[in-house]
Amino acid sequence: MSKNEKRSSIIGSISNWIKLMALIVLVAEVIILLAMSQTPVDSKLYVIYPIMMFLLLLIVIGAVIFDRTQDRRSSVAAISSNNQELQIDPDSVATEQLTDDKNKYTNSLLGYEFDLPTGQQWHEPRQLNYHQYFSEITLQNDIDQDAFNKSMMTFHILGPSFVNADILSVMHGETVVIEMNENSSTQEVENRLQIIKKLSELEDEPISDEDLQNLRVQVNKTSDISQIQFNSKLEVWTFPRVIDNQGIIFEYKLASFFQQFLTQGTEFIDSLIAEDDYILWTTGDTLKHVKIKDSNFDSFRISRWYRLHRSKKFIYLVSLQWSPEFDPTMTTWDKIKESFESFKIKK
Incomplete structure (x- = not known):
């Protein structure tokens, strides 16, 4: 597998909602960087910006871990x-x-x-x-x-x-x-025998009780x-x-x-x-x-x-x-x- 194929398979395994979150965080990071560039170095806000960027990164990492855990559970x-x-x-x-x-x-x-x-x-x-x-x-x-x-x-x-x-x-x-014995059967077989009986009646050729009994024995193999x-x-x-x-x-x-x-x-x-x-x-x-x-x-x-x-x-x-x-x-x-x-x- 080539490096491009590996990268494609990794990206493809990530849920769409995480991709959307990562995009939002990326945009937020860019906005923070722009705000940081316009803020004086001695301002109290200047120190807060890197912390905000780090917290946003933690949110993305936490989301990936959560998604992988949920995906692992769903494989059960x-x-x-x-x-x-x-x-x-x-x-x-x-x-x-x-x-x-x-x-x-x-x-x-x-x-x-x-x-x-x-x-x-x-x-x-x-x-x-x-x-x-x-x-x-x-x-x-x-x-x-x-x-x-x-x-x-x-x-x-x-x-x-x-x-x-x-x-x-x-x-x-x-x-x-x-x-x-000859009357022994299973519920599933009996259900199908009833269907056969009703179909035969609809075709004006009703199956006899004797033929139905022979079919029951044949399907259930109780004669053997x-x-x-x-x-x-x-x-x-x-x-x-x-x-x-x-x-x-x-x-x-x-x-x-x-x-x-x-x-x-x-x-x-x-x-x-x-x-x-x-x-x-x-x-x-x-x-x-x-x-x-x-x-x-x-x-x-x-x-x-x-x-x-x-x-x-x-x-x-x-x-x-x-x-x-x-x-x-x-x-x-x-x-x-x-x-x-x-x-x-x-x-």
């Missing part, structure tokens, strides 16, 4: 969903040196760290591959790993990334099983997966940015990875913040007509928060899963939120 990304809020400072995510602290989880090989949740009922961090993760979540322990990986690599866009992913999971409390595990938990998924899949090289950018990741599930985004070097979003599922611990739930809210970052070698997906049904005092939320916000990667 705040995102909210259902009365919960998280804040991420993108400028502090990348760090020159990872710390070796007993209160942190540090993975020097993959280049990240975060504060471990504190308090009761937090489990030790566990590392999993995607086959292990999927088998545990869906309670299907008989899935052949080789066949599973081959299917992922062949039929899923992000299959090679998922198969090669390192997954770190920190869970809280007891694992519960959510049982689903009838049970899922649930915990409040924090996860860090580390994906290689470059993958060689049978001689075909995949190199993912953050935006394209995010786009393809959304196609892997049925979650609907509540809120989203996206920049060149990070993406932050939330989803919310209200499960309908499920059973947990032999109790029927007409609705069960699950909130998920995601942040996506990149380094030279990896793409990091940090996720938080939580439900107010199991945390009425918000204690778990406070701890898992702090860990989620503390995530850092090595430059």
Whole structure:
């Protein structure tokens, strides 16, 4: 970058109101100098003029400091969903040196760290591959790993990334099983089914209850997966940015990875913040007509928060899963939120 380009970028970063103030101060300084030149040296006013000029200079310096502080604060990304809020400072995510602290989880090989949740009922961090993760979540322990990986690599866009992913999971409390049947769904899916039903009625071809039910099962995939595990938990998924899949090289950018990741599930985004070097979003599922611990739930809210970052070698997906049904005092939320916000990667 040339000296002129550097000077231009510095000037461009200054707020317009400071430029206006500087111009006013400059004019005031010129007026003071003219007045000073017309004032006798032995006059009391002659001594006051330099002080006034110095004070005006301090005002400009103070304004610049204030503006830079406000600009620094504005860079913090705040995102909210259902009365919960998280804040991420993108400028502090990348760090020159990872710390070796007993209160942190540090993975020097993959280049990240975060504060471990504190308090009761937090489990030790566990590392999993995607086959292990999927088998545990869906309670299907008989899935052949080789066949599973081959299917992922062949039929899923992000299959090679998922198969090669390192997954770190920190869970809280007891694992519960959510049982689903043909009537189980989510609020978002039900809203869309109602739209389909109304559109079919407007076209004088009303969809039958049977076809609507089949569509519900198809969208929610309850014919394939009838049970899922649930915990409040924090996860860090580390994906290689470059993958060689049978001689075909995949190199993912953050935006394209995010786009393809959304196609892997049925979650609907509540809120989203996206920049060149990070993406932050939330989803919310209200499960309908499920059973947990032999109790029927007409609705069960699950909130998920995601942040996506990149380094030279990896793409990091940090996720938080939580439900107010199991945390009425918000204690778990406070701890898992702090860990989620503390995530850092090595430059």
